[in-house]
Amino acid sequence: MLNKVYDWIDERLDITPLWRDVADHEVPEHVNPAHHFSAFVYCFGGLTFFVVVIQVLSGMFLSMYYVPDIERAWESVYYLQNQVAFGQIVRGMHHWGASIVIVMMFLHTLRVFFQGAYKKPRELNWIVGVLIFFVMLALGLTGYLLPWDMKALNATKVTLDIAQSTPLIGDMLKTLLSGDEHIVGAETLTRFFAIHVFFLPAALLGLIGLHFLMIRKQGISGPL
Ligand code: HEM
Structure with a gap:
């Protein structure tokens, strides 16, 4: 039965070569940990991707309950955490995953750096990697505000001050992130929310797609 369905689709779309x-x-062989144990360092990129997938999926479920409004944000997280079935575990996955993904990405970057895998012909993929690095850090910063507790408010004040200290465009950047009043308020929350769930994930998925296309095209570097 399945074979017939497959053949039917294949006849029309020629999916076999894909x-x-x-x-x-x-x-x-040199990237296979079954052959040399030290090859596990080549798994860091794939493991980072695994955690990214967990973050995207758990984030989608969190957004079913989260309310990006200063009156209700904290309460909606409290409700999700304490009343919703599996809410605690989904929030826990997103919370811990946010830190684990940065650690994994950092280990992956160290592997690429110390093996010199950024050298010709992989310079462009290193640059894409640096962009991914910034997007990931920005995801962490914007996500931190969303629970709308004291820790979030104080951390975001610091984030905005750091943004403001950027030479030349600092003030503009702070206005862009926090709104005209330059305080962590209603406008900041909706902006951070939009950036965290729409802008950055879209950019991240596009960049990761590019990252993988280049890896596929160039093959993995090495052996050393
Ligand atoms: C979400 C973050 C990232 C994901 C999911 C990811 C994923 C991957 C994967 C699966 C590979 C294949 C080999 C391996 O796993 O080591 C790879 C290779 C590579 N990555 Fe990343 N990466 C990320 C971030 C970065 C960053 C931040 C950099 C550098 C600034 C970077 C630079 C590179 C380069 C240059 C290669 C080619 C290495 C080679 O051919 O040996 N990546 N990446």
């Missing part, structure tokens, strides 16, 4: 391209691709 998955064959991935399935027949041989993983080089």
